[in-house]
Amino acid sequence: MIVGTAALASLVGIGALLVGAAIAWRWDVSKRVTAGVMAFGAGVLIATLALELVTEAHEAGGVWPVVIGFAGGALLYVGGDALVTRLAQRHRHPAQVPSGSRNATAKRGGDSPGGGAPIAVGALLDGIPEAIVIGLAAASGGFPVAIVAAIGLSNVPEGLAGTVPLKRSGRGAGFVFGLWAGITALAVLATVIAVLFLQGAPGATIAVIQSVAAGALLAMVCNAMIPEAFEQDHWATGLLATAGFLVAFALGELL
Numbered sequence: 016m017i018v019g020t021a022a023l024a025s026l027v028g029i030g031a032l033l034v035g036a037a038i039a040w041r042w043d044v045s046k047r048v049t050a051g052v053m054a055f056g057a058g059v060l061i062a063t064l065a066l067e068l069v070t071e072a073h074e075a076g077g078v079w080p081v082v083i084g085f086a087g088g089a090l091l092y093v094g095g096d097a098l099v100t101r102l103a104q105r106h107r108h109p110a111q112v113p114s115g116s117r118n119a120t121a122k123r124g125g126d127s128p129g130g131g132a133p134i135a136v137g138a139l140l141d142g143i144p145e146a147i148v149i150g151l152a153a154a155s156g157g158f159p160v161a162i163v164a165a166i167g168l169s170n171v172p173e174g175l176a177g178t179v180p181l182k183r184s185g186r187g188a189g190f191v192f193g194l195w196a197g198i199t200a201l202a203v204l205a206t207v208i209a210v211l212f213l214q215g216a217p218g219a220t221i222a223v224i225q226s227v228a229a230g231a232l233l234a235m236v237c238n239a240m241i242p243e244a245f246e247q248d249h250w251a252t253g254l255l256a257t258a259g260f261l262v263a264f265a266l267g268e269l270l
Contacts, residue, residue, distance in 0.1 A: 021153035025146050025206035031167035032195045035174025050247030056169035057240040058259025063165040068229035076222025084223035088230025141235045144228030146202035150209030161267040
């Protein structure tokens with residue numbers, strides 16, 4: 016029963032990537048709209064990691080497991096981010112990427128052929144810790160509505176932003192949706208593994224795992240989502256991120 020609940024929760028939260036992909040495939044979404052959705056999703060993620068993940072990790076294991084896990088998660092994502100950036104730049108003409116550039120557009124791969132692949136790798140990098148968090152939450156308290164809603168809201172813009180360059184490069188619907196479905200399936204598997212092998216684990220172990228997820232998510236927000244949103248729509252980014260934070264906070268308090 017718990018495994019089924021956790022798998023369903025992960026499917027809904029991580030599967031929101033497919034919702035974003037469907038929106039991008041059906042409509043020609045402008046970069047400004049994509050940036051606005053990303054800013055909102057960044058606020059949602061910040062609220063989730065601050066008010067849910069870190070708080071619960073501290074209650075379970077204390078200060079030092081949180082510090083160790085959070086730092087480790089950030090380092091893990093930054094390392095993956097560097098790898099994704101190099102992969103993106105290989106698919107771009109040298110003139111398109113200024114020397115030393117490390118902005119979010121280069122990471123995402125812009126609109127160049129194959130540019131959607133790096134964001135898919137990024138979605139996998141942050142999708143696995145998200146899935147583990149969902150599994151742990153489901154194992155301890157039923158269907159985690161607030162966490163699933165927050166992760167789902169943040170995954171919609173990720174799926175949308177990754178699909179746009181794939182669509183423009185001529186990739187077919189089977190490839191695009193198969194890619195996002197594969198990432199979702201791997202995340203659901205990670206959720207099931209977390210439920211099966213981490214139930215009853217020491218509080219410090221749970222705290223480290225939750226903190227790794229929180230650190231990776233914060234690094235992802237700072238390296239990718241906020242810079243990309245700010246590049247397209249400066250004045251609205253802060254307001255939309257604030258709105259996302261408040262929505263996630265309200266969901267956590269009311270649900």
